Amino acid sequence: MKLALKKDIVTNIENFNRALRGRNGKPLIDLLGRFRAWYGVKKDEEWFFGPSKFIGYEGMDAKIYVESNTESMDGRETEANLREWFPETSQSDPRWEEAYDALREFLHKFGKKPSRKMRISLISTLTIRDREGPLVPSLERVVVDSILRLAQSLPKQEVQNLRRRFSSIDGI
Numbered sequence: 001m002k003l004a005l006k007k008d009i010v011t012n013i014e015n016f017n018r019a020l021r022g023r024n025g026k027p028l029i030d031l032l033g034r035f036r037a038w039y040g041v042k043k044d045e046e047w048f049f050g051p052s053k054f055i056g057y058e059g060m061d062a063k064i065y066v067e068s069n070t071e072s073m074d075g076r077e078t079e080a081n082l083r084e085w086f087p088e089t090s091q092s093d094p095r096w097e098e099a100y101d102a103l104r105e106f107l108h109k110f111g112k113k114p115s116r117k118m119r120i121s122l123i124s125t126l127t128i129r130d131r132e133g134p135l136v137p138s139l140e141r142v143v144v145d146s147i148l149r150l151a152q153s154l155p156k157q158e159v160q161n162l163r164r165r166f167s168s169i170d171g172i
Helices: 006-021 026-034 062-068 075-082 096-108 139-152 156-167
Strands: 037-043 046-051 119-122
Touching (some): 006 037, 006 046
16 A cells, blocks of 8 residues: 555545544444544644544555455554644643544544543644645644744843853753
């Protein structure tokens, strides 16, 4: 199977959510509590989720997924590919709790709970119309860019002071 491109991922998340509600959704519903790697996007204040092996391959649908789940799919492969756009979200991330609660509610609608080994990976913001263009940068990138802009506006003496303080951080 061919790995999904950026433009396929949101479509696959949409397809996954539609498939669950479709007439052939029962086999997917039966698997919901077993998925470990969940990927989420937020559109118009609503979260949408999909598991890595479903959203990580091009042209995925419920029938293909159920028929080939254990044979030709490798979650390590899809997760490595998806990591470029969906960094794993730690519990210290301010979005984590909101996304986790939304995932729990999503699964509850189908009588399921998240796996104890579940992980959530999020894009900071993504609109469904943004499939072809660049993805919105991560929250960390926005913070770093803001710090840089602020530092550029400081007087020379304060920039030197800032450099000294940054140099005291391990790894810099």
